[in-house]
Amino acid sequence: MTHKKRFNLLYVYLLRFDSPFLMSSVRIYLPDNSYKEFDFEPTVLQVAESIGSRLAKDTLGAQIDGGSEVVDLRTPLKDGTKLSIVTKGSPESLEVIRHSAAHLMAQAVQEIWPEVKVTIGPVIDNGFFYDFDSPFPFTPEDLKKIEKKMNHLLKKNEPVVKEVWSQAKAIEVFSEMKENFKVEIIKDLGEDEVSIYKQGEWFDLCRGPHVQKMGQIKAIKVQHTAGAYWRGDENNPQLQRIYATAFNSKEDLQEHLQLLEEAKKRDHRKLSKDLGLVYNHPFAPGAPFFTEKGTIIYNQLQAYMRECYIKYGYHEVISPQIFDNQLYEKSGHDANYKDDIFATKIGERDFAVKPMNCPGHCLLYGATKKSYRDLPWRIADFGRLHRNEKSGALHGLTRVTTFCQDDAHIFCRMDQLFDEIKSFMTFLNEVYQCLGMSNYKIFLSTRPEKRMGSDEIWDEAEAVLEKAVKELDLPYTINEGDGAFYGPKLDIMFVDALKRPWQLGTMQADFNMPKNFELKYVGEDNANHQPVMLHRAILGSLERFIGVYLEHTAGRLPTWLAPTQVVVMNITSNHDSYCRELTELLAEQGVRAHYDDRNEKLGFKIREAQLQKIPFMITVGDKEVSDNAVSVRLLNGKNINGIDKHEFIKNLCSEIKERKLTTHLGDN
């Protein structure tokens, strides 16, 4: 603090307490610790005005007392408030802009179709939506019309005015307008007063924050429509949702739209088709075929996990595909999961296709008498699972009806739990590092509404997981009510190259299933005890993982995973025998090499190999044949010419064997 300020502070102090005739002053602190004084409680905007007219013009909201919530610029500030003004330059400003843009969209819709009723329109990541109660669905042409209308309204640059109404008045006004959803919201709020934001003639019930004038929204884009249930409940009426976004500048909007384009290019459904990895047929909805190429990725991942299983003390098992439904009655699946199980009746007997491995593994545990010395008992299973997903839920490889998890169950004693969780996290970290997936977050998902077992059991299970992450010093977030029906989970959320989160790995603590199956081990005390069951997966399902990984890498797989690792290209048919020998040599070393001997120009072959994202392209011409060498082109376009043939193969083999991340492929 400067000398002058310190003096001011003292002076004001004296004024406040020694001059009863003056109104006590209100002091608002700015981020640089300086402050502004008022003899009334100023609004955010008034503070901004006192600093400068330019700042006032750019003001969109504020954050107060170090909080992250953005408050409305019309908010009166109490003495001592620490104020950080949000202007159009700050990322928080988007929230304000989008909030107002949502109102603008609702206004546009109601000006075009007065019969459409409004509900709510919140800001979401990257944009906002507004849910309308409309007698007709919006067409793409309607969306264009809405966008046009919004741009027209923007030009009018109407000021946004806040009013505070009594609950009674608000109910009366909105009832008269037949805005019944709004009336319901006001009643549910149960507040004596509610705030209303007006632009021109149009107004909406809203908590804010909002811009000063609509013209502060610089760029909007109406994106797409969707059906959505009122209050997210499928028993409620379905509304018409319109998604849109808004930005501080046309450039920012352009940039965002480009990012969406990029994400579209990386869509695993497109990539898996273009790279020839997966095939889908309407006769098997949600059940992908893996082609000969896709199967290589699938099997390589499994082989990798199998190697890790040896290191981490897991034993692989194979369990039945179809069980008598009594198994699922016993496990609790019949009560909690029936809708998703493929079931069939043969004669008088009910059968079910297994939706998960755990009940079968409980049977296998019970097959032999276990001593405390046998624990932890870790069994892994790549068994095929089938789940009868609701039709609308299917999505590429990430949501399918049949899949295979890198699944394992650990049966252990209570005192072994911590070490098991720790070992799992080490295992997971090793795998994710190997795959270049270092960015992941941990969520602790707690008891869901639909669950089995007593609250005491749940208390214990949740506490065990929480204690473990705390002791391991891992940062985590609680995900209330998102646990499995048999136990809480630690969910691993992988964040991909485009910053999108995906749930892959999981570690679940289950005290319920061991109880249902009356699982026991004989303790040191020669008495029976119940083991704890841990359900865990690192990749999640192979299908889902491959989908996510394709998007993360944009299809540029590390060499060890690439279906074709090397393509050999001759320049003329004179080099044919050399190429043939080279390809055989590579194959002998276990390298997946393809010889492109087509009568085509080199540029053409390169282009195809490039589009197929093959890590190594070898070109062979007169030079290479005479030097017994190879020239290599990498996916990033770099060339390494004239390497000794054997040296190249040696290096390549070690890259594959060590499962190196191919950084030379370019930025993933």
Add this chain to the structure above:
RNA sequence: GCCCAUGUGGCUCAGUGGUAGAGCACACCCUUGGUAAGGGUGAGGUCGAGAGUUCGAUUCUCUCCAUGGGCACCA
């Protein structure tokens, strides 16, 4: 499951109330060409399935199936 949209050769997509077209891929021929598409010729589709309207449907209507965008669901 719900709302909306879409479905045309292997792929990407035009198009029409009078039984269809392009590019790529494919086959054959010419071309032997050093780092992202050489040229020519040809074959290939009862326009997702079923029903209806119509003299006539790939086109209009309905139902179903699948896919896409969401919602809900995701043990």
